[in-house]
Structure formats: structure tokens, C-alpha cells
Amino acid sequence: MIRVVRGNPTPEELAAALAVVRARAVASASGADSFGSGAPGPEQWSDPARIARRPGPRPGPRAWARTYWPG
Template identity: 70%
Template structure:
């Protein structure tokens, strides 16, 4: 069941949205369940790249260390 929560879409917009949902559902059922887990992770999605360097510990002078040049 699809329910429009906000806005007033035209019938064409609803048909386009439904086509996308049905295509995604068909693609999800076409992929075997073990194939998604075997796929390697992209490096851009790795959370470790965001913490490449040490972050300062919070404390009384943390406001002065919020800008790190370089």
C-alpha cells in the first residue's frame, strides 16, 4: 500500500513513483540473498575514512581546539 502523506501529486507523478518502487522491488527479488553479502564494500562508504586522525577530547578548553589548520 502506498499512501501520499504530503503534497498533491498528479496521476502521472504517482505512476512514475509506483514504477520506480515496482522496479526496485523486482530487482531486489532477482538478486540471490547471498549475493548482496558477498559484494565488497565501497571505500567511500567506510566510516573509518572519516576518523582518519584523532579528534580532540571534550573538556574545558575544547572550544579553542575546534579549528585544526592543515
């Protein structure tokens, strides 16, 4: 059962909202990826590997000489 908590939706607005809820329920029941193809699910949003997909630039041959700044 769905209950309207605030506002006064028209029958068309209520039918549109229920159609979206029903479509999402059918998609999740069939095991389809509701986020589209290739998009990560909520369980993968905090995965650190998702942030850095490829490695950063590698240091050059004389990078060690630029790591120390005498002060």
C-alpha cells in the first residue's frame, strides 16, 4: 500500500509515480541492473579502486635528486 504523506497529487501524477515504482520493482525482481549497463552498484561506490582506475605518472630517472630541498 502506498500513502501520500504531503501534497495533493492529481490522478495523472499519482499514476506516473506508481508506474515508476512498479517498473523499479519488476527490474529488481528480474535481477536486471537498475543502474544501467556498466554502472557500479551502491555496494561499489566506496571502492577505492574505482577512484584510481589507472596508475598515476611514474617518476623519472632523476626524481630522487629533486626529493630533497636543503633548508
